[in-house]
Amino acid sequence: MTKAAVCTIGDEILIGQIVDTNSSAIASALEAAGVRVTRMVSISDKRDDIIGSLRKLLSENDIVITTGGLGPTKDDITKDALAELSGSTRYIENAEQKEIVCEILHSRGLDILDNNLAQAMVPETARVILNRLGTAPIMVFRIGESVLYSLPGVPHEALGALPEVIEDIKAGFPLSHILHRTVMTFGMAESALSKLLEPWEDALPEDMHLAYLPSMLTGVRLRLSLYGSGAEGESERLENELTKLKGLLGDMMYSEQDDTLENALGKLLLRLGKTVSAAESCTGGEIAHLFTSVSGSSAYFLGSVTSYAVSVKEKVLGVPSEVIEKHGVVSAEVAEAMAIGVRKLLGSDFSVATTGLSGPSGDGINPVGTVWIAVDGPLGPRSRRFNYHNDRKRNIERFSSAALNFLRLYIISAL
Amino acid sequence: MTKAAVCTIGDEILIGQIVDTNSSAIASALEAAGVRVTRMVSISDKRDDIIGSLRKLLSENDIVITTGGLGPTKDDITKDALAELSGSTRYIENAEQKEIVCEILHSRGLDILDNNLAQAMVPETARVILNRLGTAPIMVFRIGESVLYSLPGVPHEALGALPEVIEDIKAGFPLSHILHRTVMTFGMAESALSKLLEPWEDALPEDMHLAYLPSMLTGVRLRLSLYGSGAEGESERLENELTKLKGLLGDMMYSEQDDTLENALGKLLLRLGKTVSAAESCTGGEIAHLFTSVSGSSAYFLGSVTSYAVSVKEKVLGVPSEVIEKHGVVSAEVAEAMAIGVRKLLGSDFSVATTGLSGPSGDGINPVGTVWIAVDGPLGPRSRRFNYHNDRKRNIERFSSAALNFLRLYIISAL
Numbered sequence: 072m073t074k075a076a077v078c079t080i081g082d083e084i085l086i087g088q089i090v091d092t093n094s095s096a097i098a099s100a101l102e103a104a105g106v107r108v109t110r111m112v113s114i115s116d117k118r119d120d121i122i123g124s125l126r127k128l129l130s131e132n133d134i135v136i137t138t139g140g141l142g143p144t145k146d147d148i149t150k151d152a153l154a155e156l157s158g159s160t161r162y163i164e165n166a167e168q169k170e171i172v173c174e175i176l177h178s179r180g181l182d183i184l185d186n187n188l189a190q191a192m193v194p195e196t197a198r199v200i201l202n203r204l205g206t207a208p209i210m211v212f213r214i215g216e217s218v219l220y221s222l223p224g225v226p227h228e229a230l231g232a233l234p235e236v237i238e239d240i241k242a243g244f245p246l247s248h249i250l251h252r253t254v255m256t257f258g259m260a261e262s263a264l265s266k267l268l269e270p271w272e273d274a275l276p277e278d279m280h281l282a283y284l285p286s287m288l289t290g291v292r293l294r295l296s297l298y299g300s301g302a303e304g305e306s307e308r309l310e311n312e313l314t315k316l317k318g319l320l321g322d323m324m325y326s327e328q329d330d331t332l333e334n335a336l337g338k339l340l341l342r343l344g345k346t347v348s349a350a351e352s353c354t355g356g357e358i359a360h361l362f363t364s365v366s367g368s369s370a371y372f373l374g375s376v377t378s379y380a381v382s383v384k385e386k387v388l389g390v391p392s393e394v395i396e397k398h399g400v401v402s403a404e405v406a407e408a409m410a411i412g413v414r415k416l417l418g419s420d421f422s423v424a425t426t427g428l429s430g431p432s433g434d435g436i437n438p439v440g441t442v443w444i445a446v447d448g449p450l451g452p453r454s455r456r457f458n459y460h461n462d463r464k465r466n467i468e469r470f471s472s473a474a475l476n477f478l479r480l481y482i483i484s485a486l
Numbered sequence: 487m488t489k490a491a492v493c494t495i496g497d498e499i500l501i502g503q504i505v506d507t508n509s510s511a512i513a514s515a516l517e518a519a520g521v522r523v524t525r526m527v528s529i530s531d532k533r534d535d536i537i538g539s540l541r542k543l544l545s546e547n548d549i550v551i552t553t554g555g556l557g558p559t560k561d562d563i564t565k566d567a568l569a570e571l572s573g574s575t576r577y578i579e580n581a582e583q584k585e586i587v588c589e590i591l592h593s594r595g596l597d598i599l600d601n602n603l604a605q606a607m608v609p610e611t612a613r614v615i616l617n618r619l620g621t622a623p624i625m626v627f628r629i630g631e632s633v634l635y636s637l638p639g640v641p642h643e644a645l646g647a648l649p650e651v652i653e654d655i656k657a658g659f660p661l662s663h664i665l666h667r668t669v670m671t672f673g674m675a676e677s678a679l680s681k682l683l684e685p686w687e688d689a690l691p692e693d694m695h696l697a698y699l700p701s702m703l704t705g706v707r708l709r710l711s712l713y714g715s716g717a718e719g720e721s722e723r724l725e726n727e728l729t730k731l732k733g734l735l736g737d738m739m740y741s742e743q744d745d746t747l748e749n750a751l752g753k754l755l756l757r758l759g760k761t762v763s764a765a766e767s768c769t770g771g772e773i774a775h776l777f778t779s780v781s782g783s784s785a786y787f788l789g790s791v792t793s794y795a796v797s798v799k800e801k802v803l804g805v806p807s808e809v810i811e812k813h814g815v816v817s818a819e820v821a822e823a824m825a826i827g828v829r830k831l832l833g834s835d836f837s838v839a840t841t842g843l844s845g846p847s848g849d850g851i852n853p854v855g856t857v858w859i860a861v862d863g864p865l866g867p868r869s870r871r872f873n874y875h876n877d878r879k880r881n882i883e884r885f886s887s888a889a890l891n892f893l894r895l896y897i898i899s900a901l
Contacts, residue, residue, distance in 0.1 A: 085523045087514025088699060092505050094528070099502025108500045109535075111528035113509070120524075179875075284503060349792075355778025356771035359792040363770025366846050366878055374798040376791055377764075377774040383789040383832055387802075417798055431781050463781055 073106045073244045076128040079113045080121060080140035080149050081224055093138045093222075093229045104237050105247040105298075106134065116140055121152040129217045134240060139224030141207035143186040150194070150210070153221055157212040159194035166191075167201055168208040175206060197221075200239065204231045211239065218243065248301040252313050255326040255335070257290030257476045264291055271315055279312060287465065288472050289331050322483055325476070332475045333361040339482060340371035340421075347478070349375035350388055350413035350424040352400070353442060357471040358423065373417045378409065388412030401426050401437050406445035407452040414447045421448040423478040429466040442470045446481040453481060488521045488659045491543040494528045495536060495555035495564050496639055508553045508637075508644045519652050520662040520713075521549065531555055536567040544632045549655060554639030556622035558601040565609070565625070568636055572627040574609035581606075582616055583623040590621055612636075615654065619646040626654065633658065663716040667728050670741040670750070672705030672891045679706055686730055694727060702880065703887050704746050737898055740891070747890045748776040754897060755786035760835040762893070764790035765803055765828035767815070768842040768857060772886040788832045793824065803827030816841050816852050821860035822867040829862045836863040838893040840885055845878040857885045861896040868896060 077094045084091050091113060098108045109132060114124045121140070128135045140149030154162070169191035176183050190206040193199055200209035205228040210221040220236050222229045240246075256264065261283050265272075272281055278299055284292040295313055299305040317324055326335045340347060349358045359375040362368050378384040381400065385392050390408040398404040406426045414422035427442025428434060440461060445454035455477060459469045492509045499506050506528060513523045524547060529535050536555070543550045555564030569577070584606035591598050605621040608614055615624035620643040625636040635651050637644045655661075671679065676698050680687075687696055693714055699707040710728055714720040732739055741750045755762060764773045774790040777783050793799040796815065800807050805823040813819040821841045829837035842857025843849060855876060860869035870892060874884045 084510070085513055085526065086517045087510045087512070087523070090505065090507050090510040091526075095499070095502045095505040097502070098500055102501045108502070109530065111500065111506075113526035115524065351771075351774075355783075355787075356766075356774025356790060356792070359766075359771025359794075360775050360882075363792070363794060364879060364882070368770075369794055372770075373795040374792045374802070375771060375794075376802075377771070377778070377789045379774075379778060379784055379790075380788040380832070387789070387791075387831060416802060417795070464779060467775075467779070 073134065073240075073246055074109050074132045075101050075106045075134035075136065076109055076132045077101075077111045078124065078128060078135060078137045079111075079224070080116060080137055081113075082116050084113045084139075085115055092226055093224070096226075096230055097136055097138070097222075097233065100233050100237050101134075101136075101240075103249070103251060104241060105249045106240065106244070116148060118148055118152050121149060122156055125152070125156060125219065129214050129219060133217055133244060135217065135219045136222060136236070137219065138222045138229050141190075141221065141223050143184075143190055143206070149221060153210065153212060153219070154194035154196070157194060157196040157214050157219075159196040161195050162192040163195050164192055165199050165201075165208055168193075168199065168206075171201065171203060172206045200232060200235050202228055202232055204228045209236065248299045248305070250297040250299065250306060250309050252295045252309060253327070253329050254293050254295075254313070254317065254320065254324050255290060255328070255330050255332075256293060256320055256323045257325055257332060257472070257479075258323050259291070261285045261291050264293075268316070268319060271319060275312065276308070279309070281316075288468055290325070290472070290476075292329065322480060325479060332472055332479070334365050336475055336479050336482075337362070337365045337368055337371060339479065341367075343482070343486075345420040345482075346371050346373050346418075347421045347423070348373045348413050348417040348419040349422065349474075350409040351375060351377045352379060352384070352409070352425055353427040353429045354425045354467055354471045354474065355379060355429075357467050358425065358474055361471055361475065373419045376413055376416070384409060388416065399434070399436060401428060401434060401441060401443060403443055403445070403454040403456070406443035406454045407447070410445040410447035410452055410454075421446065421478065421482060423474050425470055425474050427466075427470060429470065430461075430463040440466055442466075442473070444470070444474045444477045446478050448481060448485055450481070450485050488549065488655075488661055489524050489547045490516050490521045490549035490551065491524055491547045492516075492526045493539065493543060493550060493552045494526075494639070495531060495552055496528075497530050499528045499554075500530055507641055508639070511641075511645055512551055512553070512637075512648065515648050515652050516549075516551075516655075518664070518666060519656060520664045521655065521659070531563060533563055533567050536564060537571055540567070540571060540634065544629050544634060548632055548659060550632065550634045551637060551651070552634065553637045553644050556605075556636065556638050558599075558605060558621070564636060568625065568627060568634070569609035569611070572609060572611040572629050572634075574611040576610050577607040578610050579607050580614045580616075580623055583608075583614065583621075586616065586618060587621045615647060615650050617643055617647055619643045624651065663714045663720070665712040665714065665721060665724050667710045667724060668742070668744050669708050669710075669728070669732065669735065669739050670705060670743070670745050670747075671708060671735055671738045672740055672747060672887070672894075673738050674706070676700045676706050679708075683731070683734060686734060690727065691723070694724070696731075703883055705740075705887070705891075707744065737895060740894060747887055747894070749780050751890055751894050751897075752777070752780045752783055752786060754894065755836075756782075758897070758901075760897075761786050761788050761833075762836045762838070763788045763828050763832040763834040764837065764889075765824040765839040766790060766792045767794060767799070767824070767840055768844045769840045769882055769886045769889065770794060770844075772882050773838065773840065773889055776886055776890065788834045791828055791831070799824060803831065814849070814851060816843060816849060816856060816858060818858055818860070818869040818871070821858035821869045822862070825860040825862035825867055825869075836861065836893065836897060838889050840889050842881075842885060844881040844885065845876075855881055857881075857888070859885070859889045859892045861893050863896060863900055865896070865900050 197210035362372040409424035430439040440459040612625035777787040824839035845854040855874040
């Protein structure tokens with residue numbers, strides 16, 4: 072199997088100022104392409120350290136991907152180190168990258184300085200993949216038997232270049248023929264899900280494998296992979312198993328892509344031409360934030376009321392004070408009254424509401440982590456209690472995800 | 487200077503399933519204690535790889551901190567590898583950790599299995615620091631001239647143990663005597679701030695240094711450090727320079743601790759006994775989410791209205807439709823009407839409102855990244871336009887931070 076190492080270069084990582092997210096994204100893309108990542112390393116901006124570490128990684132791997140150290144300031148010495156490592160004696164200008172450099176500086180209203188133009192100069196030993204999102208080009212070096220890809224450190228530039236780098240790797244290395252299909256699920260924990268799927272999973276052909284990738288916010292992502300030879304019929308065999316998997320998952324599955332709940336819910340509402348609103352107590356605005364984080368959400372999300380104080384529940388949402396007194400703020404009755412109230416106030420087709428205890432303290436009756444979620448719509452109000460066991464921040468996130476999923480199931484049942 | 491390496495162990499990092507946040511937190515704590523981190527490495531759960539990599543890191547560093555590979559399943563072989571590396575021939579039980587293991591499983595309603603109890607067994611060569619948040623203890627090994635700390639991989643367990651580990655390092659190694667003071671600022675970019683502070687910074691004594699740690703959400707964190715000898719008067723000298731720095735910063739400084747804007751604003755409101763509400767268009771609930779992410783925020787945050795649709799601005803917040811027609815949704819007039827409307831509706835002392843374009847598309851007049859922020863309170867409404875140049879997600883975050891800061895400055899001016 073083709074082996075790779077990922078190396079991030081820069082003091083800002085070693086002093087803990089920045090969390091390295093590039094390595095994880097690169098490793099994930101390599102793994103999906105059938106390349107095994109043997110090691111990730113973060114090193115300083117010191118020349119000896121860069122050359123020594125890269126030489127060792129190159130001797131142990133077919134591919135080394137670096138990020139960082141390509142900026143215009145004097146700290147950034149990766150390019151010089153790579154020139155030395157690859158035996159380059161001179162730099163040549165890449166005209167296309169130079170044009171991009173000028174365009175970017177111009178669009179930001181900045182003068183073009185010598186050290187900016189130097190970004191488009193590359194060692195003669197380097198092959199260039201253009202960086203359309205920044206000034207430093209991606210450089211590809213053949214060093215001994217191995218290939219080194221040098222990517223910029225700015226995450227959105229590194230990730231922007233990644234698909235082209237992966238294509239380059241696919242063209243240059245004998246990779247396994249891997250097919251992947253992803254489905255997103257919500258509502259069942261990884262352990263319970265694996266129990267449900269066990270009989271089907273055990274009967275999978277030898278060349279197929281199911282991976283569980285749980286996330287608190289988006290549920291369990293399932294990736295079904297076929298490690299094949301490119302033979303005919305492999306794609307159909309994968310699709311057949313996927314169909315069986317979908318049958319087992321039922322309405323727990325919310326997307327057949329690598330998607331988020333808020334995105335999938337948005338597509339559903341767009342398709343139906345329906346609108347939604349939210350009334351939030353314990354989630355404090357997070358549900359509205361999730362809805363509006365999706366581009367184009369103004370087509371279906373009308374707005375929300377964060378009713379943190381009891382007076383706002385009563386005055387703005389019209390929750391009767393007797394209901395609050397009789398059942399308590401954290402109750403099915405209050406959740407439903409909030410959902411009904413906000414749907415009426417904002418005039419939406421559907422609504423969702425939350426009332427609960429995100430922490431750190433309970434209310435003397437319900438423990439921290441208790442939430443009542445309600446929805447309202449053409450079928451009338453529905454509500455359900457959920458219990459989680461996290462700190463405040465994570466409870467708010469889980470309550471919000473659970474609310475989006477509860478709404479999704481209600482909308483589906485109303486179809 | 488004492489040198490350290492950080493090593494995370496586990497296949498889940500190498501396949502890109504998990505972003506390694508432990509290394510960054512550990513590096514940051516080491517750096518603050520005066521230890522230089524030379525390298526971070528992520529390796530697989532393979533015995534040879536663990537032993538080979540750790541041996542090399544130990545030969546090059548005074549301290550090695552590992553996280554991960556200590557779970558109860560058969561993948562987790564770090565403890566065995568460390569036993570071999572440290573020349574241990576037998577395991578002994580740590581009674582206190584055993585008690586914690588039993589307590590934790592009991593509180594989760596789980597049976598106590600043999601592999602759980604095995605968590606409390608440690609190589610005889612290990613000194614134990616208790617893990618009060620999980621089942622695997624922190625193990626300390628002296629190997630040759632160096633010391634290895636083995637921490638669990640679960641982030642909140644690793645971070646929970648970190649202060650004790652740092653104390654242990656401080657007691658065992660000759661560290662520089664470092665004093666730090668942190669202040670948080672908002673409203674000026676790093677480059678402009680550094681220009682403002684340059685004369686003062688240039689005049690700092692040789693043993694003092696100012697570090698700029700910019701963050702989009704919390705502004706620029708400034709850390710003033712004194713690298714001393716423990717001599718008398720060092721602390722006073724640092725305080726003197728801090729006083730000068732605070733004078734230069736004026737009301738850009740919002741906290742003298744490592745704090746967030748929403749937390750500092752919460753403390754201010756609590757101290758004044760005043761309440762606040764929000765009306766959000768383009769920030770879509772994020773301001774409410776920031777307010778309510780602070781424990782105890784119900785004492786001052788009454789609630790908010792997310793008025794994504796124009797109809798909600800008119801019907802719920804009472805923004806006159808003529809104002810919207812005349813000035814457009816993204817305008818000072820609409821922002822102020824929203825702030826006035828929500829303050830009246832929810833009955834709060836202060837309010838804050840946003841209307842703008844987070845992206846991806848503009849409105850034909852204003853470019854993406856334009857936001858009008860308004861506040862209302864005892865001094866009457868105030869508003870200001872800000873322009874940012876980011877993608878949707880980051881614009882929403884920056885708009886929200888700018889709004890919190892605008893409100894903070896208004897409240898201060900109303901005192």
